[in-house]
Structure formats: C-alpha cells, structure tokens
Amino acid sequence: MTRARNALIDLSSTSYYHLIARCVRRAFLCGQDAYTGKNFDHRRIWLVERMKLLSSVFAIDIAAYAIMSNHYHLVVKVNRQQALSWSDNEVIARWYKLYKGSPVIDRQLNGDALSEAEQLLVSELVEKWRSRLYDISWFMKNLNEFIAREANKEDDCTGKYWEGRYKSQALLDETALLSCMAYVDLNPIRAKVANNLEDSDFTSIQERIKHLQNAKAKAKKSNQNNKTSHQTKQPNSLKPFGAREHENTLPFSLLDYLELVDWTGRHVHRKKRGYIPKNIPNILVSLRIEETVWLDRALSFGSDYGNFAGSQTVLRAHAAKNDMNWYKGVG
Template identity: 45%
Template structure:
C-alpha cells in the first residue's frame, strides 16, 4: 500500500525534495504531436512561469528545475522558518496572490476601521494559521503548479479529464551529496534526452537561467542562491559557489557524449572530493538518479537515520558511498 504523502515529506529529516510530475497524455504536455504536426512547446513557458511565480508566494525555494516534453522535475527547499517569520498580514497577502481569501481575511488586509469582534478574531487567527501551514507545504505547492497547467492545457485541447498521471512523485534528499547529485541530474535532463547540445541551449531549465545571470555577475532571485565560500555561514543557500556548480554540471554533461560514456572529466575531481563522492558513483547518480533511489537519497548513515525515524520496514536501495 502506498505511503501517505504526509509521511513521505518529513521536514525533521530534510528540507530538500525532488518532485516529478508526468503527463497522462505523454508527448502532448509540451512536445510535438508527430501525427498532426501540432506543437505544444509553448506550454513549457506556462510551467516555468508558474513555477517561478509560486516561489515568490510560498516559502519554498526552487533549487533546480527542468521542463521536459512529457514530465517536469523540480528540486525544492522548504523554508518553514521563513513562514513562521512572516507577519499575519504578509501571510494573507501572499495567499491572496493565488486564491480569494475569506471575507474576514479580506477585511483584515483592507484595514477597515470597523474592529473585529472577539469571535471574528479567533476565526481569522485560525484561518491565518491554515494559510501559513499551506505556504510551506510541498503538496500545496505542487497542487498550485499542476492544477493551473492542467486547466490551461485541457482548455486548449477542448477536452476534460486527467492531464497528469496522478500525484507527483517525491524523493527526500537527505544530505549535501544527494542534493547536489539530484540538481545536476535535473539540470542535465535535456542533454541526456538529446534535445539540447549545450547548457546554454537547454531551454526552460534552472541551469540556463543560472548561466545567463552569472554572465552578468548575478544570481537569479527566483532560484535558491549558492552561498559557498565566504558567505556560507551568513545567509541560507546551497553549499557550493555558483561557478563551481556550473563547472560541475558542464563537465559532467560532457561525459554524457557517446564516445565518452562512463568517464568523468578530471577537472571535476576536486569538487567531487569536496562532496565526498567517488567518480564512478557520480556517473551513475547523475545519469540514473531517479531510478537509483526510491523515496529517499543519501549516504548510508543518512538513509539509516531516515529509515529509523520514518519506521520504514523495507530497505531503501543503493546509497552514496563516502
């Protein structure tokens, strides 16, 4: 029997998750219908724009993403502390960006002169608590992403019914090694699928967005930043620095060429040593991450702690050696 989603997302174990959504009509998500010749490529922008918009509403950071022809990958970081650091009015205003709030919440944000009664204030507080919890909930984040895309696609196709296969699949990323490997795996999806020849040509991916901003000496505000180096302990973010990560993705991607399959460029060795991952295992992880792991990914110690805490009876296969 499948595990309930609330048990799969365990913030006490990790704040990082890899989520995958697949389309029930397969190639008609964002690809091209070879039978009719009709292109649905414009839907990639729908997904990317909605994803990045939601990152400004929810207290959930986007670490990596790739919008493919029949599925989407996103690597998310749940910032629960940020949600509880927001004021009540900030919470309501964020929620109002995606939904019409209750009448009491509307009165609250409108700052009407008529004060709320004690009963109304109690009701409002309960409502705000619900909104606050939803704004750091991955299930709500993915719901707000997928439902909007499904409605737009069904309207365009003049049909009804399911657009996605079902609920999204999630993998807990238990440590820095698993997080980095998963992000590289996601960013290299177009290269592996042979729909892009370079990272700069990998449309609708986080790596393309990061590279375009890096060329101007910046990092994209809609993505979780890299804070490696001197800033590592000053602000929340990803452990490597941006240039290290881009180099790691670039050199790992070069090893995906048919005549070089199974090899890793020597220039990646210092970064892999820093992460504590062997070159041979890195090759497997960045090509087959999704199939290598089930509900959680990490080192042997991380996996064992996760199994003990979540009381999983079945063994989680293939762990990262360090």
C-alpha cells in the first residue's frame, strides 16, 4: 500500500534516509546500452555534480551514494536545526542559487522601502523557503527534474523519464544506517560490474578511498609524522565519519567502515580471488552485531525492509507510533 510522503519521512524519529530513483524508459540512466550501442556514462557526472550542488544549498548531507545503469541510491541526513539557524538573508541567498525568487524580495535586496504588508509577505516567503531547504522531497524533485530535462534534451524527446516518485527508507538506528550505507556502496560489487571497492566507479566509497589515498600521499610527500592526520581529511562534499562524541559526523570511524565494507564485499562472491579474513572487523564487535546477522542485513538490505529499516524493537515501536500493526522487517 502506498503511504503518504509525510508518513514516511518523520524527522522526529530519524534524520537519516535511504533514497532510490529508477528510470522508466528503456534508455539507460548511464553506462553502456547494449541495445543502442550508446554510452551514457557522462550522465553519472551530471547526477553526482547536481546532488553535490544541492547538498551545498540544502540542509541535507550526503552520507553514501551509488550511481548504477538505470537507478541510483542516496543515503542522506537532514539537518533541520541547521536550516532553522540560518538568517533570513542566508535562506534567500541559498534559494536564489536554484530558483528565480520573488519580485518583492528582489525589491528588498535592491534597498527599496517596503510596506508593512510587503514585509510580512517577505517573512512568509523566507519561512516557506527555509522549510523547503531541508525537505527531502524538494531536494529529490530538483535533482530528478534537472536530470530528466538534460536527458530528454540529449535524447531529443519528451515525456516521463523516471519510473515514479522516489522511494525512501527511514533508517531508524545505527545498525540500519551502517548496513544501508554498506549495501549502497557495494552495489557495483553485487552487480558484478566491479571486483573491488577501488574500481567501484561513481560510489561514495570509491570517492572516500581516493581522497584518503591522496591525503596520505600528500602527507608522506610533506614528511608529516602525524599518523592520524590523513584520517581527518575526508571529501568536503560527503558527510564525514567521526565518532559518537563528534558533532555533525557519522558515528563511526572511517577506517573501521572501509575495513567493514571490504570484508563484507568479499562475501558477495564466494570465489573472489583474495583472502577473506577470519577476524571480524572491530566495528561489529563495538556495536555488538553478530557476523551472520550483519552479512544478512548488508547483503540483502533492499529486500529485507520496506519504507523503514531498523531492529525489530525499533520497527515495532515506530509502527505503534504511526498506528500500524506491522512493518516489513519484523518477524
């Protein structure tokens, strides 16, 4: 049963969400189309650049992404408090980076005197724009409309480009967040289009690995002795890893996460060349997650959960909060 979007996105329960959008047409979103012989890899660049631009404008951080041939995945965090802390001028400046704005606000920016009624209208518009700048639906609408327009222009056609409205999953606890991010980052491995994380093109984990490698190379070249200096250097366009005690970071260590996803990826293809470590990654030990439970969640995340993901206890509590008897993933 289709649920209203406001029932799926509840910022009082979680600020983390898994978002998926899929093409409706036979033409590929990106990649090599065996039917037409055309290559659409450049559309991946459109998508990555646009979502990063939107993230810099909206109060929405990108935690993970994977751009596949006919769909894409995003894991985002909504920073509502950040948006509420913006001044009116900052809200206006951010909105004008994407939209035309309003004549009355244009007049205010030009220094014109406004009547009391016009000043009230300005305040109402600013608050409306502020709420939209931390709204996932507005974020996804802008992203998908931009890609659809560019693809239709390139294909010299009109019509619907996306399958329908985007799908969303609320990530209700840390295990759900961690397993969903790993699931997203491992998409090319599962699809057999890459054999390792470094070759998993257009994924957040490849971007994080390359950034880390470059930071380590620069540190070595400059003869830095601080062994942990490279760990703090992460892509500015992605939500950084940190620890629970660090504000505005993912509550895990970057190196622990890389080790975990690499270890998990080695279980995707049983015959994959290389050594599968017998020791369980430290992050599973610290979060008290059993090895078999983790592998089941991370490798089948997309089929195990519906619009909400989390432990059975969390799912039952959230279902009761929304007057539901059951959510997929319980039982």
